[in-house]
Structures are given as structure tokens and as C-alpha cells.
Amino acid sequence: MSAGWFRRRFLPGGLLPAPGTPRPRASPVPYRRPRFLRGSGSGPGTADASRRPDSRPVRSPARGRSLPWNAGYAEIINAEKSEFNEDQAACGKLCIRRCEFGAEEDQEWVTLCPEEFLMGHYWALFDGHGGPAAAILAANTLHSCLRRQLEAVVEGMVATQPPMHLSGRCICPSDPQFVEEKGIRAEDLVIGALESAFQECDEVIGRELEASGQVGGCTALVAVSLQGKLYVANAGDSRAILVRRDEVRPLSSEFTPETERQRIQQLAFVYPELLAGEFTRLEFPRRLKGDDLGQKVLFRDHHMTGWSYKCVEKSDLKYPLIHGQGRQVSEWPHQESLLNCLLQRLGYWEHWPSRGAWETISSESWTQTFSSSPSCSLSHRLDLQVTVLDVDQLELQEEDVVVMATDGLWDVLSNEQVARLVRSFLPGNREDPHRFSELAQMLIHSTQGKDDSLTGERQVSYDDVSVFVIPLHSQGQGSSGH
Amino acid sequence: MSAGWFRRRFLPGGLLPAPGTPRPRASPVPYRRPRFLRGSGSGPGTADASRRPDSRPVRSPARGRSLPWNAGYAEIINAEKSEFNEDQAACGKLCIRRCEFGAEEDQEWVTLCPEEFLMGHYWALFDGHGGPAAAILAANTLHSCLRRQLEAVVEGMVATQPPMHLSGRCICPSDPQFVEEKGIRAEDLVIGALESAFQECDEVIGRELEASGQVGGCTALVAVSLQGKLYVANAGDSRAILVRRDEVRPLSSEFTPETERQRIQQLAFVYPELLAGEFTRLEFPRRLKGDDLGQKVLFRDHHMTGWSYKCVEKSDLKYPLIHGQGRQVSEWPHQESLLNCLLQRLGYWEHWPSRGAWETISSESWTQTFSSSPSCSLSHRLDLQVTVLDVDQLELQEEDVVVMATDGLWDVLSNEQVARLVRSFLPGNREDPHRFSELAQMLIHSTQGKDDSLTGERQVSYDDVSVFVIPLHSQGQGSSGH
Numbered sequence: 001m002s003a004g005w006f007r008r009r010f011l012p013g014g015l016l017p018a019p020g021t022p023r024p025r026a027s028p029v030p031y032r033r034p035r036f037l038r039g040s041g042s043g044p045g046t047a048d049a050s051r052r053p054d055s056r057p058v059r060s061p062a063r064g065r066s067l068p069w070n071a072g073y074a075e076i077i078n079a080e081k082s083e084f085n086e087d088q089a090a091c092g093k094l095c096i097r098r099c100e101f102g103a104e105e106d107q108e109w110v111t112l113c114p115e116e117f118l119m120g121h122y123w124a125l126f127d128g129h130g131g132p133a134a135a136i137l138a139a140n141t142l143h144s145c146l147r148r149q150l151e152a153v154v155e156g157m158v159a160t161q162p163p164m165h166l167s168g169r170c171i172c173p174s175d176p177q178f179v180e181e182k183g184i185r186a187e188d189l190v191i192g193a194l195e196s197a198f199q200e201c202d203e204v205i206g207r208e209l210e211a212s213g214q215v216g217g218c219t220a221l222v223a224v225s226l227q228g229k230l231y232v233a234n235a236g237d238s239r240a241i242l243v244r245r246d247e248v249r250p251l252s253s254e255f256t257p258e259t260e261r262q263r264i265q266q267l268a269f270v271y272p273e274l275l276a277g278e279f280t281r282l283e284f285p286r287r288l289k290g291d292d293l294g295q296k297v298l299f300r301d302h303h304m305t306g307w308s309y310k311c312v313e314k315s316d317l318k319y320p321l322i323h324g325q326g327r328q329v330s331e332w333p334h335q336e337s338l339l340n341c342l343l344q345r346l347g348y349w350e351h352w353p354s355r356g357a358w359e360t361i362s363s364e365s366w367t368q369t370f371s372s373s374p375s376c377s378l379s380h381r382l383d384l385q386v387t388v389l390d391v392d393q394l395e396l397q398e399e400d401v402v403v404m405a406t407d408g409l410w411d412v413l414s415n416e417q418v419a420r421l422v423r424s425f426l427p428g429n430r431e432d433p434h435r436f437s438e439l440a441q442m443l444i445h446s447t448q449g450k451d452d453s454l455t456g457e458r459q460v461s462y463d464d465v466s467v468f469v470i471p472l473h474s475q476g477q478g479s480s481g482h
Numbered sequence: 483m484s485a486g487w488f489r490r491r492f493l494p495g496g497l498l499p500a501p502g503t504p505r506p507r508a509s510p511v512p513y514r515r516p517r518f519l520r521g522s523g524s525g526p527g528t529a530d531a532s533r534r535p536d537s538r539p540v541r542s543p544a545r546g547r548s549l550p551w552n553a554g555y556a557e558i559i560n561a562e563k564s565e566f567n568e569d570q571a572a573c574g575k576l577c578i579r580r581c582e583f584g585a586e587e588d589q590e591w592v593t594l595c596p597e598e599f600l601m602g603h604y605w606a607l608f609d610g611h612g613g614p615a616a617a618i619l620a621a622n623t624l625h626s627c628l629r630r631q632l633e634a635v636v637e638g639m640v641a642t643q644p645p646m647h648l649s650g651r652c653i654c655p656s657d658p659q660f661v662e663e664k665g666i667r668a669e670d671l672v673i674g675a676l677e678s679a680f681q682e683c684d685e686v687i688g689r690e691l692e693a694s695g696q697v698g699g700c701t702a703l704v705a706v707s708l709q710g711k712l713y714v715a716n717a718g719d720s721r722a723i724l725v726r727r728d729e730v731r732p733l734s735s736e737f738t739p740e741t742e743r744q745r746i747q748q749l750a751f752v753y754p755e756l757l758a759g760e761f762t763r764l765e766f767p768r769r770l771k772g773d774d775l776g777q778k779v780l781f782r783d784h785h786m787t788g789w790s791y792k793c794v795e796k797s798d799l800k801y802p803l804i805h806g807q808g809r810q811v812s813e814w815p816h817q818e819s820l821l822n823c824l825l826q827r828l829g830y831w832e833h834w835p836s837r838g839a840w841e842t843i844s845s846e847s848w849t850q851t852f853s854s855s856p857s858c859s860l861s862h863r864l865d866l867q868v869t870v871l872d873v874d875q876l877e878l879q880e881e882d883v884v885v886m887a888t889d890g891l892w893d894v895l896s897n898e899q900v901a902r903l904v905r906s907f908l909p910g911n912r913e914d915p916h917r918f919s920e921l922a923q924m925l926i927h928s929t930q931g932k933d934d935s936l937t938g939e940r941q942v943s944y945d946d947v948s949v950f951v952i953p954l955h956s957q958g959q960g961s962s963g964h
Contacts, residue, residue: 171774298645
């Protein structure tokens with residue numbers, strides 16, 4: 001079997017054509033719900049357009065269909081914010097094959113018996129914006145990119161220490177020492193594979209959207225279990241937390257206007273044409289108005305984490321690039337829309353959310369200007385963040401779970417509120433094999449103001465919400481791919 | 483008194499000429515040692531060129547001359563690495579005047595009686611590179627910039643909460659709420675003043691160097707006590723730590739190739755012309771050679787925190803932009819010289835150390851290319867880092883001190899080794915009013931292999947070393963300006 005055969009066998013059909021191959025105009029990405037929802041009353045291709053805000057169904061996998069590690073899942077469509085549910089989800093086994101080395105020129109890929117595979121599992125949430133296409137493409141594609149990236153380095157991953165040369169040859173006697181001094185461990189290869197897979201997937205999405213004439217972006221939150229560790233990779237504003245009896249640990253951190261402010265202001269400082277004469281790059285506690293002219297008001301610029309005062313000039317009255325009234329996660333998506341619009345163009349995950357910025361702000365000329373500055377988007381990508389949880393080192397208890405959810409959940413529930421809901425639900429439901437999906441459903445009900453006994457106040461999410469609950473204690477048991 | 487009078491009175495002479503004022507070619511910045519060393523046998527203007535590596539004198543302020551808070555100081559010149567001691571130091575009182583508001587047009591600065599000043603103290607270390615000029619200019623200038631920046635916001639600093647409008651006028655009724663929601667506190671104004679002062683000082687240094695035809699850069703580590711808090715601002719690789727009986731707390735973090743790697747690689751990705759055909763932006767565990775060609779070796783690129791493998795091509799054999807064999811602080815300055823050379827050009831603190839990169843690496847064409855891309859240096863500045871220590875909240879003990887030192891100390895002593903030396907010295911020397919300078923001297927002796935009983939091994943620093951030891955317990959007692 002040749003490397004060419006391998007490529008044809010394992011690469012997703014049509015997504016990575018050989019350079020120069022002419023391609024016909026692709027048809028639009030068809031809408032669908034996650035495959036593992038088949039049989040739950042929400043088949044692929046079913047649009048969820050007809051629903052009333054107060055009677056939207058919460059959907060979970062059909063009873064009898066188990067996800068990896070017996071994880072639970074539930075989702076709800078938004079309250080008529082958009083025609084489709086723009087969240088997407090995927091999960092399954094990751095089967096990593098080994099490649100055998102001959103001479104450099106004729107490396108061959110061989111299929112070994114399953115026992116020699118490195119096995120992992122994969123859960124992913126994508127929150128689409130500006131249409132469902134990017135999230136669907138990501139759900140279809142990212143796991144393939146990741147498997148391919150992992151297979152390319154798997155020899156290094158299973159070694160005690162990744163060798164300088166993947167072949168294991170030692171060209172320089174102190175190579176192991178160089179690797180040791182750089183502190184390179186097997187988990188760095190998995191992190192590198194995740195980073196490369198995101199980049200590859202981002203390129204695929206860009207090509208596919210362009211080919212089919214569609215637009216949009218999505219966030220991505222991915223959990224991968226491999227060799228006793230759980231890797232959580234995040235780009236965007238979804239979130240994963242570890243909930244244990246005595247601990248709530250964030251496993252991801254969101255990209256927010258607060259975390260990206262200086263980068264954005266700096267960009268506007270270097271490329272003032274991006275402001276198109278309509279915006280100011282300075283941040284003020286509120287939008288300024290005529291009465292503020294000539295006054296000294298609080299502000300900060302790109303080089304500052306602190307604050308200072310400046311005398312207000314006319315140009316300071318322009319629409320601020322950085323705008324918002326609070327730090328609360330639940331508030332910023334709606335207030336910081338222009339910044340999000342910028343972030344979409346800047347993101348490492350290039351197809352990052354626009355959050356409806358296009359509709360709410362008349363910034364056409366500005367985004368036009370921005371789009372035509374390719375060096376900006378290249379030089380200011382958002383970093384993908386990868387957190388590693390050493391599951392093997394935890395003294396796991398029956399009720400230890402990872403909760404992954406899109407921002408629709410976190411807009412109305414704090415980490416602590418989610419943890420309280422988890423801890424109150426699980427002990428009373430030990431016998432139900434479907435309990436983690438029941439828990440995921442209960443969390444979503446809590447965002448609909450239907451269970452306010454624990455959250456204390458009635459908060460409602462009108463956004464799409466998707467939730468995975470991954471039990472850690474039963475890892476590897478009762479799991480099956482999809 | 484007019485604002486103009488104030489400017490003439492308080493701005494350092496000639497450093498900030500009115501725009502458009504023609505200036506004669508300035509004479510070179512004269513070499514000097516810190517003013518508070520007068521009378522200690524190392525007068526200003528004395529070059530320390532004639533010395534043997536093993537008999538370099540350790541210098542401290544003359545007995546009887548006390549620094550703010552009775553802080554100790556000691557310094558040693560490098561072992562013939564350069565003609566001059568390129569470290570500089572400054573300390574003194576910070577007298578912050580208040581400005582009174584009339585109508586916006588005719589604001590007046592008034593000198594109030596000393597009781598109405600806000601009083602603070604200031605200690606600073608600068609580590610020059612490529613010549614002593616930048617460090618001397620910084621030691622002469624930064625405190626003036628800082629005082630000016632603080633005076634501009636002092637009304638906001640002394641309020642319970644900084645007001646939206648410095649005048650205290652409330653134009654929008656919810657202004658206090660906007661400020662509250664942004665979480666803006668008095669300390670943010672001090673941080674902002676430090677950031678603006680660094681930027682202003684950086685501009686002054688740039689102008690002065692250009693005017694006098696000199697070159698070079700410097701790091702800066704500054705501690706400022708104000709309103710019961712200690713602010714530690716850092717740009718470069720000096721370090722400050724808090725040493726208490728049961729605690730060693732870092733108060734700064736160094737900019738290292740490790741912390742700046744991705745930024746640098748990204749820059750080279752966006753502007754490949756910076757590599758001038760001589761360098762590769764990829765990081766490998768060691769420099770590659772011909773035998774590695776065609777092999778798959780460990781590498782990482784700008785978008786990765788993890789590692790992966792790539793097949794070595796001829797272009798990978800070029801000199802790496804990122805190069806180094808270890809993470810130890812004691813090793814990197816010597817190994818990462820090209821990167822440091824880049825950092826110098828990129829830094830927020832623009833005149834950041836070159837570390838002799840110019841001499842050791844033939845990168846003339848590359849730095850030429852770099853220098854001619856102004857947008858690069860603007861868009862990728864290093865951030866100044868400011869740490870706030872709430873001294874009033876500490877239950878202070880007699881032996882609690884802050885140790886500030888240039889990298890010559892930290893190259894050979896760890897935080898813990900310094901803490902052990904501090905704890906072993908102070909209890910036995912309670913009566914000596916000069917004990918903190920004695921301690922600073924002892925720390926420097928420890929870098930010369932003269933006291934290896936505590937460090938366990940004989941490590942020697944051939945670099946300039948400068949150390950402040952600031953006792954926290956006696957704050958405000960026995961202090962005097964210089």
C-alpha cells in the first residue's frame with residue numbers, strides 16, 4: 001500500500017483535492033443535526049424552524065444509543081433568533097494507526113491489527129454564527145484532521161520521551177539531552193497535533209465556504225482523551241469545567257473583549273485606516289457625548305492595563321472600538337458586538353463568531369477596509385488554548401464529570417451554579433444508564449427558567465444551547481463510537 | 483503661576499523641548515555612577531575600566547547616607563565584559579503635587595504646603611546594553627516622567643473611586659456605576675501612570691540617543707510605594723522578589739525567549755523579509771545540520787505551544803531565529819542572542835537589551851531589514867508588567883524585605899537561594915543601621931564564588947550586578963531623599 005493509497009483511504013472525500021485539480025462549484029453545505037441524535041425525533045436534514053420560544057424541545061440521543069464513556073448530551077434550539085440551530089456537536093472514537101518506517105524515500109503506511117492502534121475519544125461542540133455552515137463543516141472535518149495529525153506523530157507519542165528524530169535514529173549523541181532540556185513530553189505532541197488540526201480544519205472550512213458561496217464562522221471546544229489524559233482545546237466562548245465533589249475547575253478560558261482588548265487596540269493603532277474614520281480605538285467607561293467635550297475623562301489605550309485621564313476631543317465621540325458596560329460573561333456578547341466582529345476577522349480560528357454584529361452596526365466600510373488588509377489578519381490571530389487534565393492522577397469518584405457547553409448555558413449559569421445542579425442530580429440517579437443525558441437536559445431546562453429552585457432567580461437563555469456531560473469515573477466502559 | 487511655569491519648573495531641562503524648537507547637536511550622555519554612591523569611593527564620572535576579574539570592588543552608599551526606607555544597595559562591575567558598568571540605579575522620594583481646577587481654559591498649578599502632597603518612594607534599576615547611555619538617561623529621566631504622570635491623575639487617586647471626570651463633575655448620572663462596572667480602582671491610575679511614564683521615558687531616550695549619536699538599550703525594574711501599596715513595574719530580565727520568614731513571592735516576571743517566542747515567530751511569518759534569507763523562523767531542539775536532511779525532526783511554529791515533527795529541508799538548516807538549549811534563566815541570555823537582538827527592536831521598552839548580539843552574530847543585513855519596517859516595531863511591543871503588593875494588608879515582620887536585582891544576580895542565584903541568604907543574614911545583624919546594604923553586598927559576594935556555604939556550589943557571575951534590599955517593616959522611617 002502506498003502513501004497515496006493511504007491518503008485516498010483516510011482523507012475525507014473531496015476536502016483536500018490535489019493542488020491544481022479543477023473542482024466544480026460545490027453545493028451548499030446541507031443542514032443537519034449531530035449524527036448521534038438519529039432516532040431521537042430530530043433526524044439529519046430536519047430544520048427546526050417551526051417552534052415557539054416557550055415550547056422548544058430539548059433533544060438528547062435516543063435511549064439505547066450510548067456515546068463514548070457513556071457521556072450525556074442535550075441541546076435546544078434558540079428562540080427564533082435564526083432559522084436553524086447553529087450549534088453543532090460531534091463525538092466518537094479516535095483510532096490512531098501507526099506508521100512504519102523504511103528508508104526515507106519509500107515510507108509505507110500499513111494497517112496493523114486493532115490491538116496496535118492507539119485509542120482515544122473525542123467530544124466537540126461548535127457554535128456557528130452567520131449561518132450554520134461553518135459549524136457543520138467543523139463537525140464533519142475536525143476529527144479527521146486531528147486523527148491525521150496524531151497519526152503523523154504517534155511514534156513519538158508512545159516513546160518514553162519524544163525522540164529528536166521520529167525514526168528513533170540518533171544523529172547527534174546529545175539529542176535526547178536537547179529534547180530533555182526543552183522539556184518536550186509526549187503530551188506536547190498531542191497539543192501540537194490539536195493546534196495543527198485546528199489550523200488545517202480552518203483552511204478546509206475557508207475553502208469549502210468559498211467554493212459553495214456560503215459565509216459564517218464558528219467557535220470550537222474539543223475534548224480528547226488519550227493515554228490517560230484529557231486534552232481540552234478551545235477557540236471562542238464555549239466553556240468546559242471539571243465538577244467534583246469538592247472542586248470546580250475551569251478547563252478552558254474564553255476569548256472575550258477583555259482578554260483581546262489590547263491586541264485589538266494595538267491593531268487599530270498600527271493600522272488606523274481600519275477605523276475608517278468612524279471609530280475610536282480608545283476605551284472609555286461609557287460612550288462619550290457632546291457634554292463630555294473638553295472634560296478630562298477616564299480612558300485607556302493599547303499600551304495600558306491601567307487607566308488614565310484625557311481631555312475629550314471631538315474624535316473621542318466616535319463609536320468606540322471597545323465598548324461595554326460590564327465584565328459579566330452573560331453580558332458581553334450583546335454589548336461588544338463590534339469587537340466581536342473584529343475578532344471574527346482576527347481569530348486564529350478564523351471563522352470565529354460575528355454574533356450578529358453585521359446586522360446591529362453599520363460598519364460596512366470598516367469591515368471592507370479590514371478585509372483588504374491580509375497582513376493584519378495573519379499577524380494577529382487568536383491563539384488556540386489547550387488545557388491538559390491528567391485524569392490518571394485524579395482519585396476519581398463516581399460523580400466526577402466534565403461539563404462542556406456552548407455560551408448559551410454560561411450566559412445564564414455560573415460554574416458554581418452548574419456544579420450545584422450536577423451535585424444535586426447525580427447521587428439520586430445512580431441506576432439510570434441514561435443519567436448523564438438526563439443531567440444535560442436538566443442543565444438546559446435550567447436555562448429556560450423551568451428549574452429555578454437552585455439558581456435562585458429565573459434567568460432565561462434564548463440562544464442555542466448544547467451540553468456534553470462526560471463522566472470520568474467510567475472512562476472506557478460502556479462506550480461506543482457513532 | 484501658569485501651566486507654562488509649571489512645565490519649566492518641573493520638566494527635566496532640555497529633555498522635552500517645545501515642538502519645532504531647533505536643537506543643537508547634543509553632546510554624548512556623560513558616564514556616571516548613581517548619585518547616592520557619592521562619597522563611597524566611586525564618584526560620578528569615574529570609569530571603572532581598570533580592574534581584574536577577581537578583585538572587583540563591591541560598592542555601597544557611604545555609611546551615614548541613608549536611602550528611602552533605609553533600603554540597602556550594592557553593585558559590582560562586570561569582569562571586563564565592557565568598559566563601563568552598564569547597570570544604573572536611582573531612588574528617592576516622589577512628591578506628588580495636586581492640581582486645582584478652575585474653568586477648563588485656565589487651569590492653574592499651585593504649590594501647596596508639603597502636608598498636602600501625596601508622598602511616595604521610588605527605587606529603580608536599569609541594565610544597559612550596547613553602551614551605558616540608555617540606562618543613564620533612564621535613571622535621569624523616568625522618575626520625572628512618573629511624577630508628572632501621577633500629578634496629572636492625583637485627584638482621581640485620592641478619591642474613594644476614580645471619578646469618570648477628573649473634575650468630579652457628574653455629567654451622566656450613572657457615571658459612578660460605569661466606573662464601578664469596569665472595576666476601575668485608584669491603583670489602576672497608578673498602573674496607568676507607570677505605563678505612560680515608561681512610554682514617555684522611552685521616547686525621551688530615543689530622542690536623546692539620536693541627538694547625541696549614541697546607541698544602546700536598557701531594561702527597567704521600578705518599585706514605587708504609594709498609598710500603602712508597592713507597585714513593581716518591569717520591562718526586561720531584572721527581577722524583584724518579596725522575602726518573608728515563610729514566603730518567597732516573585733513580584734515581577736522576566737521577558738524571556740520562552741515568553742516572547744510565538745510573538746517573534748509570528749512576526750517572521752507575517753514579514754518573512756525580516757529573515758533576510760539567513761534565518762529560519764522554526765524552532766528545533768538544536769540547530770540542524772546536513773545529516774538531519776530528509777529526517778523527520780521535532781519542531782514548532784508560531785501557532786504552536788506544543789511540538790510536532792517535520793521533514794527537514796535545506797532551508798531548515800539556516801540559523802534559527804529561536805535558538806537555545808535550556809530553560810534555565812542562567813543560560814538563556816547567552817544562547818538566545820539573536821532573539822534578544824530582535825526583542826530589543828520589538829520591545830515596549832524599545833531600547834531593550836541586545837546582549838551583545840551585534841558582536842556575536844553576523845546579522846547585519848537582517849537587522850537592517852528589520853529597522854526599516856517601522857510597522858513591525860509598533861505592532862509588536864512588549865508589554866510592561868506591573869505587579870501590586872498591598873503592603874498595608876501584610877502582617878509585616880522585622881525581616882520582611884523586597885530584593886530587586888539585575889540579571890547578574892539571578893543568573894547564578896535562585897529565588898530560594900537569595901531567600902536563604904536573606905534569612906541567615908538579617909537576624910544576626912539587627913543593630914547595624916547599615917545592615918540592608920551589608921546584605922546587598924553579601925548577596926553580590928555570593929555571585930562571586932566567595933560565599934558558597936549556602937548556595938552549595940561555586941557559581942560566578944561575570945556580569946554587572948546591582949541589588950536593592952528594601953525593608954518593608956520600617957516603611958517611612960529613617961528615609962531621606964537623595
